[in-house]
Amino acid sequence: MTPPLAVLVHGLWHGAWCWDDVRAALSARGVDSVAVDLPLTDLAADTAAVRAALDAAGRPAVxxxxxYGGAVVTAAGAHPLVRELVYVAAFQLDDGESVSRTRFADLPDTRLAEAMVVDGDEVGLDPVLGARLLYGDAPADVTAAAVARLRPVGRRVFRGVPEAIAWRSVPSTSVVCTADEVVHPERQRAMAARATRTVEWVCGHSPLATRPDAVAGVVAGRVAAVAAEPGQPGAAPSR
Structure with missing residues (x-):
């Protein structure tokens, strides 16, 4: 039998590449990981991609x-191999909610809508404002490298409602980024109230790039907790 692994799900406009530094830090901790490339056409297709990755891994997973990856893991987390969920500046949605419509409409918003560039059925980002919102606290070279790899997404992703709400039955950790200019911190806190545990970091929206070791630390901690559960490989016998 093999120990649990981390399955990593990116947000809008990104790809599996945005987890590279986190994966390196996880590997240094002895934690196996898989980063999923989402099609970013709609929530159902993205959820299916994650479920397929879990099937292929064939092991318990965090x-x-x-x-936006939070919306995806909320639905895909109902997969029988998922043991824990981790939300990083993410949408921990409830029944009937989407990333464009939660029950927290009265809370402050950001300038993200202003940065969106709609072209038919696709939505891109203004390269200047989008970069500032996504990577405002990152070094200039990190920001430039990331922004060069961003891609348009399908308009339907914004309206997708998760078909399952996994955090109701699966333990979850929410990381709230208090200087976020994409998902307002107050909205993050409201959604994080649904999690089993919450931590707050003073950082912007992209800690995967600005503090990958800290992200890896949280994820590795949850992988270790899953591994220590009775019945898991390497766990201490229950008493």
Whole structure:
């Protein structure tokens, strides 16, 4: 039998590449990981991609979602191999909610809508404002490298409602980023109230790039907790 692994799910406009530094830090801790490339066409297709990755891994998993990836792991987390969920500046949605419509409409918003560039059925980002919102606290070279790899997403992703709400039955950790300019911190806190545990970091929306070791630390901690559960490989016998 093999120990649990981390399955990492990116947000809008990104790809599996945005987890590279986190994966390196996880590897240094002896934690196996898989980063999923989402099609970013709609929530159902993205959820299916994560479920397929879990099937292929065939091992207990901690499922980690960043930003929009939180909506995806909320649905995909109902997979029988998922043992824990981690939300990083992410949408921990409830029944009937989408990333464009939660029950917290009265809370402050950010300038993200202003940065969106709609072209038919796709939505891109203004390269200047988008970069500032996503990577405002990152070094200039990190920001430039990331922004060069961003891609448009399908308009339907914003309206997708999770078909399952996994955090109701699966333990979850929410990381709230208090200087976030994409998902307002007050909205993050409201959604994080649904989690089993919450931590707050003073950082912007992209700690995967600005503090990958800290992200890896949280994820590795949850992987270790899962591994220590009775019945898991390497766990101490229950008493």
């Amino acid at each position: 499922l980690v979602g960043h930003s």
